[in-house]
Amino acid sequence: MRLFLAPMEGVVDHHVRELLTAIGGIDVCVTEFVRVSGSQQLPDRVFHKLCPELAHGCRTPSGTPVRLQLLGGDPEALARNAAKAVQVGATAIDLNFGCPAKTVNNSDGGASLLREPQRVFEIVKAVRAEVPANVPVSAKIRLGFEDRSLYLDNACAIYEAGANELAVHARSKADGYKPPAYWEYIGRIKEQISIPVIANGEIWSVDDWRRCREQSGCEDFMLGRGLLARPDLALAIHAEYLAEQAHTCLGQGSHSATINPAMSWAQVVSMLYQYYQTTKALYPHKFLGNRIKQWLAYLRLQYPAANDFFERIKQLRLADDIEEAFRIQLGR
CATH class of the missing domain: 3.20.20.70 (Aldolase class I)
Incomplete structure (x- = not known):
């Protein structure tokens, strides 16, 4: 497969x-x-x-x-x-x-x-x-x-x-x-x-x-x-x-589903912050953070906390404000 x-x-x-x-x-x-x-x-x-x-x-x-x-x-x-x-x-x-x-x-x-x-x-x-x-x-x-x-x-x-x-x-x-x-x-x-x-x-x-x-x-x-x-x-x-x-x-007949817990929200936020830091220099200030907001639109289908984070940053445009929102999410 x-x-x-x-x-x-x-x-x-x-x-x-x-x-x-x-x-x-x-x-x-x-x-x-x-x-x-x-x-x-x-x-x-x-x-x-x-x-x-x-x-x-x-x-x-x-x-x-x-x-x-x-x-x-x-x-x-x-x-x-x-x-x-x-x-x-x-x-x-x-x-x-x-x-x-x-x-x-x-x-x-x-x-x-x-x-x-x-x-x-x-x-x-x-x-x-x-x-x-x-x-x-x-x-x-x-x-x-x-x-x-x-x-x-x-x-x-x-x-x-x-x-x-x-x-x-x-x-x-x-x-x-x-x-x-x-x-x-x-x-x-x-x-x-x-x-x-x-x-x-x-x-x-x-x-x-x-x-x-x-x-x-x-x-x-x-x-x-x-x-x-x-x-x-x-x-x-x-x-x-x-x-x-x-x-x-092993020839054990039918298989019961394996439980595979998803990544924690803390792990996801850490990944998003890495993405933000890697890409922020590529976009004009007026579009800063747009790719993060786009990804959060998908993540909130799986993670309730993603919706709260999206609501917090959706109007933000300044790097300091976006990074402060990330620090709060990351518990720093």
Whole structure:
């Protein structure tokens, strides 16, 4: 079993990848998308900006592999830029057919391409042909754009074009992020293609992971918002999986769920403070602390204290005030 950190645009940057992979349990990361517009050839700095790990063997400081994701609608341009990414250090290429953002979809990218499985095929085929055979090419899709009617067509197009793996967010663009995730559709995809399929969507807990595994039949899973809400969720899922395996090896019949307590709030605040200190110089003063507030919006789904902290800092803009709020939380 492998657990992937989802490529959440504007949320999971290399700083977040470093923090979450240091906690443990994440086997593979995927970057935010590198946008390829039209026929442009991107300079090296664009790849390095979104994937600084390129300079370190495409791994986070804790050693977790990072895949570089591309987004666009022109097969030749994507193929050229995929080859360029490999030249500058990428060890795996991922293609984005899942982004639901309106600006992306209106610019011939992301989930909008799922309306045309033939174009999806052409993009994957072109990229696969252009990068070395030892460099994996994967893709991420939703179940469709306006509806889910073409989900198998798109999955089969990606498989037939030569992709090595496929991640599936179990909703269409029209479904947005509203529950539920339709994991059973992923199971049908898995029955039709013979490459690894990675299940994604609505995995907020160990129990959700179990249900997703049962309905999708998958062995690999991608965590996004659930991992931001509980930063050690991947670690907890791996612990449960290993406990199940050990129980099976011992021939002890059915396995009762392992209790995996979440990180303490004090540990989470310490992690947030590290994130704040690392990133505060990157943002203008008027946006100071915005990334912390964004992360707290997810954390308060798991930690009641996160809501209190958010209320305390949501109007703060000055570094001294934000740091004083952190000192109170940290008990200093």
